Amino acid sequence: MTVKKICCIGAGYVGGPTMAVIAKQCPDIQVTVVDLNEARIAAWNDQDVNKIPVYEPGLSDIVAEARGRNLFFSTEVDKAIDEADMIFISVNTPTKTYGAGKGQAADLKWIELCARQIARVSTTDKIVVEKSTLPVRTASTLRDILHHTGNGVRFQILSNPEFLAEGTAVEDLLEPDRVLIGGDQDEEGKTAIEALVNVYSRWVPRERILTTNVWSSELSKLTANAFLAQRVSSINALSELCEHTEAEINEVARAIGTDSRIGPKFLKASVGFGGSCFQKDILNLVYIARSYGLTEVADYWEQVIIMNDHQKKRFANKIIRALYNTVNGKKIAFLGWAFKKDTNDTRESAAIYVADHLLYEQAQVAVYDPKVVEQQVYIDLDYLATRSTEENKTLVTVQNDPYEACKDAHAVAILTEWDEFKDYDWQRIYDSMLKPAKIFDGRNLLDKKKLEEIGFQVHAIGS
Numbered sequence: 001m002t003v004k005k006i007c008c009i010g011a012g013y014v015g016g017p018t019m020a021v022i023a024k025q026c027p028d029i030q031v032t033v034v035d036l037n038e039a040r041i042a043a044w045n046d047q048d049v050n051k052i053p054v055y056e057p058g059l060s061d062i063v064a065e066a067r068g069r070n071l072f073f074s075t076e077v078d079k080a081i082d083e084a085d086m087i088f089i090s091v092n093t094p095t096k097t098y099g100a101g102k103g104q105a106a107d108l109k110w111i112e113l114c115a116r117q118i119a120r121v122s123t124t125d126k127i128v129v130e131k132s133t134l135p136v137r138t139a140s141t142l143r144d145i146l147h148h149t150g151n152g153v154r155f156q157i158l159s160n161p162e163f164l165a166e167g168t169a170v171e172d173l174l175e176p177d178r179v180l181i182g183g184d185q186d187e188e189g190k191t192a193i194e195a196l197v198n199v200y201s202r203w204v205p206r207e208r209i210l211t212t213n214v215w216s217s218e219l220s221k222l223t224a225n226a227f228l229a230q231r232v233s234s235i236n237a238l239s240e241l242c243e244h245t246e247a248e249i250n251e252v253a254r255a256i257g258t259d260s261r262i263g264p265k266f267l268k269a270s271v272g273f274g275g276s277c278f279q280k281d282i283l284n285l286v287y288i289a290r291s292y293g294l295t296e297v298a299d300y301w302e303q304v305i306i307m308n309d310h311q312k313k314r315f316a317n318k319i320i321r322a323l324y325n326t327v328n329g330k331k332i333a334f335l336g337w338a339f340k341k342d343t344n345d346t347r348e349s350a351a352i353y354v355a356d357h358l359l360y361e362q363a364q365v366a367v368y369d370p371k372v373v374e375q376q377v378y379i380d381l382d383y384l385a386t387r388s389t390e391e392n393k394t395l396v397t398v399q400n401d402p403y404e405a406c407k408d409a410h411a412v413a414i415l416t417e418w419d420e421f422k423d424y425d426w427q428r429i430y431d432s433m434l435k436p437a438k439i440f441d442g443r444n445l446l447d448k449k450k451l452e453e454i455g456f457q458v459h460a461i462g463s
């Protein structure tokens, strides 16, 4: 079967970039990305491609090339579903905030709504692809809904989890380590798998396209994120030990990373991992394991989250301690608010939690981030519901100029590893700060020796 029309439900950080790349690489396939969020679709359609809602290096060029040719963004969900022969579901699957599984299980409300909508409007056979990250066995729910329409339309369900990382989405999509496709192992299932393999194989070497049964594919996505996050928590755990023993975490990371069995990636100690997925997916894994009565398995993975929470809190406490145990009324400049560099995404960013902890102690926080807009900072803090919106507005300012953010500050904290921070005029920043001027480098980004020569007191992670 040759795919001619693709519909993707969900125009977010995954749906937008993945579909833009499919459209770029497959000019003969019409790709329509739909979303209920009108403002988001309007932004994807903005004449000025620099105003698309997801900031990713290289993405605006791809959108400019394909949009209007074979890439479309629309709010007409029913129409796009009915016209497509392959439908990707790429909607959000956040942690449940209510009811059974609150705080751990994935909220599959939006997934189920999509399945019901597909069941309701489809008049021709479809391949439905799980692109969202889902608990293992979700395909059985989709199957139950889609196979009981009674209108004779046939559906095949595939799992095709996405492994892109934000900030490098375009290169990850153009040159993925692997593409994973899970499907039923009968004839119809294999035909559906092959149809999707044929889309990716236009640009991904065939040997990098792995095919499995649906359940392995669903579980592999949660597992990959759990392993990656576990590495960060492992190195962060040791960063604390380094701070007590004069060992240097960067040196330890290099020493272990050169062992080819361990490998050098994902060993950067930090203020803690953030992002929309690591925490949510591990909590989901923990919940699934518990639901099967696997207490030891659940406890094992939960520790990754416990360690991460500890690291964020530890960083905030370190600032408070170094500022003589009181930050009340003291200005602390935050360089970075996004959860990592090269993205405007702030979901679960460590910066939010560090700020919240300092605000609890009545600090004055001045935030500068090259890509995060002012309103987002307040939305993130208000979401925690720790204090009133007015109080957040009083205690936190958002600056467009990093030098302004650092002026008259008692301390500067690096929360995101934006490259530009390395090139700032640190002498100028030092001169404008209160003394002793302190830097808390939550990313081990800056040149500690140079800063100390200027006169800063530098506190790095694991050093």
Ligand SMILES: NC(=O)C1=CN([C@@H]2O[C@H](COP(=O)(O)OP(=O)(O)OC[C@H]3O[C@@H](n4cnc5c(N)ncnc54)[C@H](O)[C@@H]3O)[C@@H](O)[C@H]2O)C=CC1
Binding pocket: 009, 010, 011, 012, 013, 014, 015, 034, 035, 036, 037, 040, 077, 090, 091, 092, 093, 110, 113, 114, 131, 132, 133, 134, 162, 163, 164, 165, 166, 276, 277
């Ligand atoms: N953000 C990332 O880097 C990655 C995310 N994922 C997974 O991909 C999924 C999507 O994540 P994001 O793109 O970050 O989420 P997002 O929140 O940026 O985008 C989801 C979009 O789906 C839309 N939506 C929800 N229900 C809808 C419906 N019934 N009809 C039409 N539109 C609907 C929302 O309005 C929203 O714009 C999640 O399951 C996530 O775990 C997987 C890999 C990477």
Ligand SMILES: O=C(O)[C@H]1O[C@H](OP(=O)(O)OP(=O)(O)OC[C@H]2O[C@@H](n3ccc(=O)[nH]c3=O)[C@H](O)[C@@H]2O)[C@H](O)[C@@H](O)[C@@H]1O
Binding pocket: 133, 162, 163, 164, 165, 166, 167, 225, 228, 232, 265, 266, 267, 268, 269, 270, 271, 272, 273, 274, 275, 276, 277, 278, 339, 340
């Ligand atoms: O499912 C997802 O959403 C995605 O989650 C992560 O991607 P992402 O969260 O975008 O970014 P990462 O590069 O993984 O970074 C996650 C967090 O860990 C932190 N990190 C990462 C690496 C490291 O060595 N140290 C460290 O603190 C980052 O600063 C960031 O806060 C995975 O890397 C992707 O493969 C996956 O598709």
